Amino acid sequence: MGLTTFLVRRAVTFVPTLLGVLLITYLIAYAVPTDPVRAWVGEKLMNPERLQEIREKYRFDRPWYEQFAFLVSELLSGRLEDPVRQRNVFTELFYRFPITVEVALIGFIFLVLIGIPLGVLAAVKKDSFIDFFVRIFALTGSSLPAFVLYYFLILGFFVYTHTTYLAGIPYPTQTCRDWIGSLPTTYPYVGNFISAIGSVPMFGAAMCGEWFVVADTFKRLYLPGLALGLLNGGFIARIVRNSLLDALGSEYVLFAKARGLKKLRIWRHVLKNAMIPVVTVLGINFGGLLSGAVIAETVFNIPGMGRYMYDSITRLNFPAIIAATFLFAIIYIVTNLVVDILYAAIDPRIRY
Amino acid sequence: MSSPLLEVLDLKVYFRVRGSLFAKVKAVDNVSLKVFKGETLGIVGESGCGKTTLGKTILLLNKPTSGKILFEGLDVVKLKGRKLLEFRRNAQMVFQDPHTSLNPRMTIAETLLEPLREHKVQLNDYEEYLIKEMESVGLGSEHLYRYPHELSGGQKQRVAILRAIILRPKLIVLDEPTSALDVSVQAQILELLRDLQRNHNLTYVFISHDISVVKYMSNRIAVMYLGKIVEIGNSQKLYEKPLHPYSVMLLSSIPIPDPLVSRSRKKVIPQGEPPSPINPPPGCRFHPRCPYTMDICKTKEPPLTEVEPGYYVACWLYAHG
Amino acid sequence: MSIVKAVYEALVKVINFYVLVRDKLSPGWSTKNSSRVKEWKLMAYAFSKSKIGVLGGMIVFVVTLLAIIGPLLAWEPYWEYKVVEDPELWYHPPCIPPWCSGYPLLGTDEWGRDIISLSFYGFRISFVISLFVVFLGAPLGILLGLVAGYKGGLIDEVIMRLTDIFIAFPGLILAIAFASVFPQRIRAFLEANTLLRDFLSFIFGLRPNEYAQLAAILSVWVAMVIVWWPGYARIVRGSVLSVREQPFIEAAKLVGLPTRKILIKHVLPNVLSPILVMMTFDLATATLFAAALSFLGLGPQEPVPELGYLISKAGNFFPERTAHIVLYYGTILLVIALGWNLLGDALRDVLDPRTRRSIEFREGG
Amino acid sequence: MAESLQDGQVLKVRDLEVKFYTYAGVVNAVSRISFEVYEGEVVALVGETGCGKTVTTRALTRLIEHPGRIENGSALFKRRNNEVVDLLKVPEEVIRDIRGNEIAYVFQDPTSALDPLYTVGTHIVETVTNHRKVKAKEVLRDAIRLLKEVVIPSPELRVKNYPHELSGGMRQRAVIATSLSNSPKLLIADEPTTNLDVTIQAQILELLKNLQAKYKMSLILITHNLGIVAEISDRVYIMYAGKIVEEALTTDLYYKPLHPYTQLLLRSVPNPLKRIEKLESIPGVVPSLINPPPGCRFYPRCPYATDVCRREEPSMIEVEPRHRVACWLYLKR
Secondary structure: OOHHHHHHHHHHHHHHHHHHHHHHHHHHHHOOOOOHHHHHHOOOOOOHHHHHHHHHHOOOOOOHHHHHHHHHHHHHOOOOEEOOOOEEHHHHHHHHHHHHHHHHHHHHHHHHHHHHHHHHHHHHOOOOHHHHHHHHHHHHHOOOOHHHHHHHHHHHHHHHOOOOOOOOOOOOOHHHHHHHHHHHHHOOOOHHHHHHHHOOHHHHHHHHOOHHHHHHHHHHHHHHHHHHHHHHHHHHHHHHHHHHHHHHOOHHHHHHHHOOOOHHHHHHHHHHHHHHHHHHHHHHHHHHHHHHHHHHHHHHOOOOHHHHHHHHHHOOOHHHHHHHHHHHHHHHHHHHHHHHHHHHHHOOOOOO | OOOEEEEEEEEEEEEEOOOOOOOEEEEEEEEEEEEEOOOEEEEEOOOOOOHHHHHHHHOOOOOOOEEEEEEOOEEOOOOOHHHHHHHHHHEEEEOOOOOOOOOOOOOHHHHHHHHHHHOOOOOOOHHHHHHHHHHHOOOOHHHOOOOHHHOOHHHHHHHHHHHHHOOOOOEEEEEOOOOOOOHHHHHHHHHHHHHHHHHHOOEEEEEEOOHHHHHHHOOEEEEEEOOEEEEEEEHHHHHHOOOOHHHHHHHHHOOOOOHHHHHHOOOOOOOOOOOOOOOOOOOOOOHHHOOOOOHHHHHOOOOOEEEEOOEEEOOOOOOOO | OHHHHHHHHHHHHHHHHHHHHHHHHOOOHHHHOHHHHHHHHHHHHHHHHOHHHHHHHHHHHHHHHHHHHHHHHOOOOOOOOHHHOOHHHOOOOOOOOOOOOOOOOOOEOOOOOEHHHHHHHHHHHHHHHHHHHHHHHHHHHHHHHHHHHHHOHHHHHHHHHHHHHHHHOOHHHHHHHHHHHHHHHHHHHHHHOHHHHHHHHHHHOOOHHHHHHHHHHHHHHHHHHHHHHHHHHHHHHHHHHHHHOOHHHHHHHHHOOOHHHHHHHHHHHHHHHHHHHHHHHHHHHHHHHHHHHHHOOOOOOOOOOOHHHHHHHHHOOOOOOOHHHHHHHHHHHHHHHHHHHHHHHHHHHHOOHHHHHHHHHHHOO | OOOOOOOOEEEEEEEEEEEEEEOOEEEEEEEEEEEEEEOOOEEEEEOOOOOOHHHHHHHHOOOOOOOEEEEEEEEEEEOOOOOEEEOOOOOHHHHHHHEOOOEEEEOOOHHHHOOOOOOHHHHHHHHHHOOOOOOHHHHHHHHHHHHHHOOOOOHHHHOOOOHHHOOHHHHHHHHHHHHHOOOOOEEEEEOOOOOOOHHHHHHHHHHHHHHHHHHOOEEEEEEOOHHHHHHHOOEEEEEEOOEEEEEEEHHHHHHOOOOHHHHHHHHOOOOOOOOOOOOOOOOOOOOOOOOOOOOOOOHHHOOOOOHHHHHOOOOOEEEEOOEEEOOHHHHHO
């Protein structure tokens, strides 16, 4: 089987998962005893005609499965409208989603930077003070309430030392955005993709070479990332340590020694083998980071997806919720796929 | 040896290959054999030849794809409820690895009581009975309330054997009962099995890859290759004058613990390796490794033919068809 | 190492007492289970040797004690707003005796309530909710995982797809969605069942007329159970798949045991150790998760002193007036979670038979 | 102990002692054993599980890992340049150079000995390039030649295979090819056929025999299978509970076993060519090596045990030429 067959097969198994996610989201929203339409319209604009119009538009006069089918088809064709803001849901999502992903990515980088070296150190110095420290660090990290840590990081990094910003997300300059906007005409096919990347805060600025904007954005986002790294870094370090110790104790390492291989060469065998479980855990953790971003965005006041979903849920804005969960589920699936592909790249035993 | 206790007719056990829709492992393919009361039938073959699958299928641990398994003349494949329980009582198994065949969370007494309870055997004093039974397999009563990890490998295998015979079955399938044990312990277990067979009039199906052990234990031997029986008959005869080229090859591969003999005997160094049971070669399955391959071997499967009363071979050298 | 000895002796006393009771109930029990009791004592010994475990055990003990008697210890009812009488009490800073007197030691919240007294209620709520979540979510997941792993085939496929769907959601967001849907329904339910209402408010240490808040707590709880089980289902299924292939399961089939008995007597006990460890860790996670949901405003509202909610209110005036409040409540959450995590980390070793075996060899008995 | 080897000796081990400092206690895995290996001979090291035969051979190139420690002894080895060194004392650099180059190993389980993430070719190439300066291309050609030598069909394709793409027998052949890649003087084969089928076992044994003759190397064969010993070894050491109890030429051992353990062991193996009425079995179990009994370690299971066996350890004596045994039965006389 080739890579294409593998991807197609994976895609087929993803369809039921995605549909299931959408259905459950929808059913949750549907289970709300109050009338969502009233919540959408708000007190000021409330009048019977308008309510009726929205009801018909979202098929509220039909059975639930027709409503669901309508939502899904609108969603997939990209036409789904946010009834509260009265514009396409994706407009809002495409503004917010990249921010959340970026927070999660920065968190991920911190996670790797903290977790892997600590893990390697703990494995090399097994049963030493460092090993014990990593153990305690991991346990404390998973015991800390995230929001409390965020408050005190703000206290330390913003209130006292001012090494971070707390308001708004800096964007590339207008000229930069115009330039990115003009790219699609230059590159007809990849253009759309490029312009989508361009609207991601840091990438866009980086594309134009506006490094001060990149620096500003980073200064804005690094703190939540650091927090995520601190909370989960110890856990990752433990995983790295254990899988390294497993590899070190394996028979092929002994055989490598028996063949008289040099230290560096032996470590190459060890590291490559130890990567396999670490990749899995990092993949799972990336999904967790997205989820954890909700709280981070609340405390750090970042206009990302988490906050948006939270607001949408409380306003029963379920077209928006469905679109957002859809994106999250896709991210989850893509992460899984990336993990699988990485596996196949590391481990020859896995042949799709 | 009058009537067969167990008769297997055209048994097929196919397994689906994971991740593939059509490929099947033909673990056991069209096997027929008889086991007579009180005898030991040895089944030898290399790993992957289907001997363990055959043994487990006889006891309905695997579902046969087709074929019949007659136990005392009754087809047991479709048995349910009480009738199945009755069959379970009469046919038991001893597994290869004593370390994993006992539940590590149950004491020896609990393990041994389970069959008695499930089959509602009424006894006045279970403890006294168990102690007596333990002694019959050479275990002291002090082991009764211990956990498996507190016993040595040989002792665990004794417990596993006792669990198999505690309901006084008629048939026991022994799946490599000594291959996980040290040589010195192996002899103890083999002797125990022979004693028990004599005392309780048991019928054994003895599965092993170790031909020396099988020969020591069995009256008749069946040689399996890639899911098929290629030769079956009296063990002494089979050993002295094997007919099937595979049996010849197998027998000459056994290292003989006698330096002068082992260095002077004529040896056939086996060629090649057994092919995958997913895609067995057409015709005789052994033909790619066989030194006597003829044209017919490549296309037509040889039938199991009786060359002597009670002695069968599946090879075109001996069949006329 | 007197602590080691004291802990070990205390645990042995508990075990001996249990053995005594069992022996009274059914004579001969102790001889038949001597190996089991020996195993328990060995576990107790292994546990008492682990500093981390003993510390965790002590924290858990104290937290449990506080959760049980906390609401009785609290010297101020949480529903009295003292700030109405004395405006000075609005976020009064800590008041430590030599320099200041007449006000609560660690200060007050915006309603003038003593934050220490308030936290005693919080202990109870956090503790009970985490216990409920884990002890309901885990069995659900274990059951589904057992069935999926043992039965295989279509049943397995359906259960695992469902698990996948639930895992594909970011857990917190799914919980938010559920938590925002349930309160009204649970509230209606509680209005109808006064007996249950009174019982639950007693358990959570609240007043019965707080049933609207109780409904919010319960909806957080239900939401968490719904997102909690998939993890267990996956892990249990994985272990069942490996245990299922063990010869002792086949031997049990040969004995003629029905599937139900095989699952309960042979499969479950052999997959339980990692599950117990996971449950201990999850008690920590659930505590923090419930607090996070309340922090986001999905749990109970005024005047219920749920720790997450208290922190989120204090966050409005952070850091000028409330740094110490956030710190105090945060530390409580940290200590509860740390207790469970330390205990879990030690249990992982204690429940691993290899550790016990080696101790057995060394200590010669 | 004089630093010398007799004529034709490749390896001379004296008083080797290895202990494992485990959580459970100090395991006396190998207690003061001595043996020697001559040029071009096949020596078998026989014993049951846990008797210390693997540890003994791993100690030779100091492959004992934590918590194990080599406590005592010497292992004189004649290098390719005829220099005699004590393997247990030479610097780390030298021992690394000897491993895989002059002393090579074949492990029991070929599946776990090969790194699943690297091809068979890579294993051979890195073993060569870590000891000699050669061009990668040449090594690859060498690798193909080696694979051909261990009778792997279509070696040009197989060098690029990953271990999981080969069958068990082929994997063991690949391991042997890897170990032979530097034409070692001494090959240590640790139960090389235990995980393989009888027909494959016969092939591998034949292969080892042929290669040993062709490369003119010495071979230490570790096994518990007395059939294999009879088949290919010249000389045998019998180990029991961390000690060598008997040493003899193969034929002497089989026809005139001296030590009660050896006698019983030989009678407990079914010989398919003979009619056996009853197998002899050795009662009891192997003693724990944490606190071994003070006298002869076989004493609790020995049918001839006397009081002196319990109290004192018998030393090795030469009963007949080239036939030595450690047993009070022969010391008394």
